[in-house]
Amino acid sequence: MMLMRDLFGLSLHNLLLHKVRSILTSLGVIFGVGSVIAMLAISEGAKRSALAQIEAMGIDKIILFSKRPPVDGKSESSDNAGVMERYGLSAKDVSNIMKMDNIERITTVFDARKKVLKGLQRTDLKLIGCDYQFLQDSSAKIEKGRWFSPADYQNNALVCVIGKNVKRRLFAIGDTDVVGGSIRIEDMVFRIVGIVDNVYGTQYPEIGGQNDMIFIPITTARALYKDYTFVREGYAYKITRIEYDLFLVKIADTSYIDNTSKRIARYLEKAHTDTKDWGMVVPLELLRQRERTQNIFTIVMGSIAGISLVVGGIGIMNIMLASVFERRKEIGTRRALGAQKADILLQFLIETVFLTSLGGIIGITLGVGIGSAITYYSKMPTIYSAWSIILSLAISSITGVIFGTYPAYKAAQQNPITVLRAE
Template sequence: MWRDTIQVGVKNLLLHKLRSLLTMLGVILGAGSVIAMLAIGEGSKREALEQIRLLGANNIIIRSVKPGQGGGGDESSSASQQATSAILEYGLKYRDFERLKATIPTILNAMPIALVTQPAFHNGRNIPNARILGVTPDYLGIKNAQMRHGRFISSPDGHNRANVAVLGAGAAQRLFQFKDPLGQSILLGEDVYRVIGVLSGQGSGNATPGAVGQQDLNDDIYIPIACARTRFGEVQGISSAGTQSFERTELNEITLQVADPKQVSLTAGMVRVLLEQTHPIKDDFRMVIPLELLKRAEEEKRIWNLVLGSIAGISLLVGGIGIMNIMLASVTERTREIGIRRALGAKRRDITFQFLVETVLLSSTGGVLGVVLGVTIPWVVSNFSDIETIVQWWSVALAFFISVGVGVIFGVYPARRAAMMDPIEALRHE
């Protein structure tokens, strides 16, 4: 009986091919849009989450910020300091770094970074305003960076203030193109440095949250921090609108590694209290806590997926209404058929099952075609644009089963209406 009912349902649908296709169109577009929108949203959010994870879930990043740009209200204080002194001094200091390491017991490791902006040259190629970071050997472990060639800065390099440099992947490409930079010399400012290593690419080239200066990490050049302090000093001249000003910043960033991620928030509170005691201008530093950024980004990702899924689900709802409309019309057209089947002994549940089979066939076929469409759209987007898309298995299953569920839900009323017809009145129908 099941096989015969399904065969009759398929035959009835094929009698009106165009109408059946148009009825399925709403389900096809609905299922396809659910998968495609979730894939695009997942791809865009996963890249942002990955960049935050690279900062380290158990890290606390403290960055120097010019007063008045840190979101606080101490701009007048910095202006008065600039008026009374030829040099504006702000930001983190080496004594802050030593004090934090010696005072807070939950800190497992700590790393200072000094930022210098100087032109970089090699055989006619140059980076006009190269970002040169003075770092310690702990940089790789704390920042989760990987070497592509050569080695990173070592403790003897820092002790000897050696003129050695490690290039980011982007800086190596800009200065050397396709040549091997290892052992080559580059000019940073007025000093010559020997390239000892090249880092692997970090991210997709976009600004990384929490990075020094919010710039692309791939274009950075790394030297020993002791060398940066000796060769370039801590005072930089700033030219703007025909005027010359000077700023002094000892450290541009301090990254603290906490032993237990559960203690990150507590440690961050202690760090803030200690720094505020020694910084009269309290907005000359800013704290970035990747763990909190990660939790916030994951929550936004869930909300974003819910919104996208709801918008796409409206298309499935419209498709279900279309199925109900067509099945109600089909019941009216086949009134005499229903009367004959009832007169020959068919029960109400048989009539209900017959029409439910037809609606499920419509919705499931539309769901399969919608899955094909939903998987194809992200593939086209990824191959013809720079947008990353990720199709997840659960979104495919969700779209298909919702399609079938929509068919069942919106097919129950037409099926019950057909089953409740009086056989005598149905046979008299013209």
């Protein structure tokens, strides 16, 4: 058999000889690999950003929330205005859940249900009372100023921390002294001590996005607003009483999170027998589900892109077969000069693998280009993982082996007598 180095040199030489043809031949592989790379980068990017959002809710947490029980005629009708409606999570739930195993702490959140006005316009901004640990448990960061101090809780201080959207919506853009300024909600004035930013824009069930909230210490909220609200309905007032809107239950050991969440659910089902006035979200569970669906998406997209690789491979096989015919005289001469069938086979096979690998490399560049363009124009995140690039290179080389074997075999089987006579 011929020396490998000579074979490589020969193949490279032959490809460089027909530069344009080589590029055209590997076009199918170029686009195939390009689309595989771009597709994987896009779905990987989508996956990461979706997962980051879920992760921001805290994968070591179970989120419990109060929700208005479904209207089923029995418990409530439209004209029972004036009757107090009571639902949701209660202080008793906090203490009972705290007694369970594997619970580190519960951060409680309370929606004061006050209208936040901008001028005379009502906004959907929320006034939220929360525990001291809320900042730590909500993956928000202090952008400016500070979080509440324990003293604020003890003194029921009239201070607030605002989400970054609140600042944007209530204050002018150039306003530099937002922190230290004040906000008026109904008849109370709160001093702003800090601004928080949640980069993931985490949304909590029922009460909405963190960046749209005005936080006050939960003790202040209790002192000011109790736990009921009056809502005017027609000529009457409806009283709604909800003790807590949200629990962030921090789990000590996440490997038992499934059991813990089941136990909490069982407890709540028992404690809230008459109505289903609570909900539960387990971010880790969501994360797993999302990962599964995203993986299926990736496989499907990858396969669709893979089809173009197969088409590209067939294109290369076609050209290589034509090339074998075209180069019969060369093959015959080589055989006469002492080339073995294996030498001829390897020469053509290496040429094909060279072509597809070259296509793979150009395709990866193209795919990265497409992905970057998509990110640039549509702000869709793209992520190029090392394995997607290695995989594409491997697949393009394997494409070369698969679709190069037949033409190479054909070349090796050429009868030197007839091909030498051919002009």
